[in-house]
Amino acid sequence: MKNKIFMCFIWITAISTGISSLHAQVYPVRPKLSDPNSFSIIVLPDPQSYNKYDANQPLFELQTAWIANNIDNLQIKSALCTGDLVEQNDCLIPNGINGNQTSTEQWEAASRAFRRLDNKLPYVLCTGNHDYGYVSAECRRSYFHDYFPVERNSCWRKSLVSVGLNADSIPTLENAAYELDTDTWGKLLVISIEFAPRDEAIVWAKSIANDERYKNHKVILLTHSYLTANAKRREKEKYKIAPANYGKAIWEKLVYPSPNIGMVICGHACAIVDYENQVSFRTDKNIAGKNVAQMMFNAQTADGEWCGNGGDGWLRILEFLPDGKTIKVRTFSPLFALSKLTSDKAWRNAPYDQFDITFE
Numbered sequence: 001m002k003n004k005i006f007m008c009f010i011w012i013t014a015i016s017t018g019i020s021s022l023h024a025q026v027y028p029v030r031p032k033l034s035d036p037n038s039f040s041i042i043v044l045p046d047p048q049s050y051n052k053y054d055a056n057q058p059l060f061e062l063q064t065a066w067i068a069n070n071i072d073n074l075q076i077k078s079a080l081c082t083g084d085l086v087e088q089n090d091c092l093i094p095n096g097i098n099g100n101q102t103s104t105e106q107w108e109a110a111s112r113a114f115r116r117l118d119n120k121l122p123y124v125l126c127t128g129n130h131d132y133g134y135v136s137a138e139c140r141r142s143y144f145h146d147y148f149p150v151e152r153n154s155c156w157r158k159s160l161v162s163v164g165l166n167a168d169s170i171p172t173l174e175n176a177a178y179e180l181d182t183d184t185w186g187k188l189l190v191i192s193i194e195f196a197p198r199d200e201a202i203v204w205a206k207s208i209a210n211d212e213r214y215k216n217h218k219v220i221l222l223t224h225s226y227l228t229a230n231a232k233r234r235e236k237e238k239y240k241i242a243p244a245n246y247g248k249a250i251w252e253k254l255v256y257p258s259p260n261i262g263m264v265i266c267g268h269a270c271a272i273v274d275y276e277n278q279v280s281f282r283t284d285k286n287i288a289g290k291n292v293a294q295m296m297f298n299a300q301t302a303d304g305e306w307c308g309n310g311g312d313g314w315l316r317i318l319e320f321l322p323d324g325k326t327i328k329v330r331t332f333s334p335l336f337a338l339s340k341l342t343s344d345k346a347w348r349n350a351p352y353d354q355f356d357i358t359f360e
Contacts, residue, residue, distance in 0.1 A: 037184060199243060263359060
């Protein structure tokens with residue numbers, strides 16, 4: 001009898017251990033904050049190459065699902081997407097090279113992925129060149145507002161403090177400012193501006209950044225085209241839309257003269273060479289003599305090709321330490337983290353992918 005009880009105990013223990021192991025395998029790599037009093041913001045790089053193929057679309061939804069599942073674990077305050085939500089804004093006949101999805105299917109995929117965050121997080125989007133025109137910014141017409149109206153996410157009602165006008169003089173989230181409350185950093189202000197912003201958009205953003213109500217806020221600017229892969233501010237691009245401002249003009253007209261803009265985040269630039277050519281970073285002093293951190297991150301060719309899986313799931317975790325000035329940047333893939341067989345590849349640890357920023 002004792003032997004039977006003992007064997008039964010072993011069997012139950014084995015089953016319990018197996019269940020625990022299976023549960024643990026859901027995320028063998030589960031990121032944690034280095035300080036329990038920190039909070040984080042997640043950066044999602046250009047998702048166009050996920051959304052242009054039906055087979056890739058679940059990978060982008062995996063990213064937003066991972067964010068939703070880690071809101072409490074990482075004390076996530078927001079997620080910032082660098083633009084190019086789709087490969088073509090208005091294409092009816094996919095050519096297979098630039099995807100196998102019509103533009104409507106691509107916009108629906110982007111919308112479906114962000115639905116994971118609706119009513120949970122005040123995520124912030126900016127528009128990229130592929131979100132305008134037909135294929136890439138032949139004009140400023142976009143379906144962005146049709147899929148991302150302010151009413152879709154109740155969290156925006158609490159955080160949205162100002163909306164600018166788009167090229168058709170319509171207030172949309174193409175130009176918008178969001179206030180985030182934190183315990184250790186006070187209030188943050190995230191300003192998102194349209195791709196290659198018109199002067200009117202820059203004037204609006206500057207008026208918000210320098211508004212008396214936000215003079216003590218730490219301000220982050222989110223835009224699509226700003227830095228190149230070698231960390232130079234862009235002076236011009238080939239797109240037909242005009243007038244337009246790129247990195248150099250955005251710095252001179254908006255960032256430099258705004259004392260409380262301490263960080264700029266962008267995407268757009270990318271190469272298929274290696275990881276180092278898909279990121280860049282620089283700091284420069286603004287009019288107040290404060291260093292402004294400027295970061296470019298784009299992972300859509302992380303697997304080595306333009307027609308691959310869309311970016312291997314790479315995103316960036318920005319951990320805001322409780323000292324009120326230090327941000328830890330880490331580059332992580334929830335796709336690789338899903339399996340024990342690939343979990344050792346879930347972090348990119350090169351100096352250009354893992355570093356600290358001092359927000360002045």
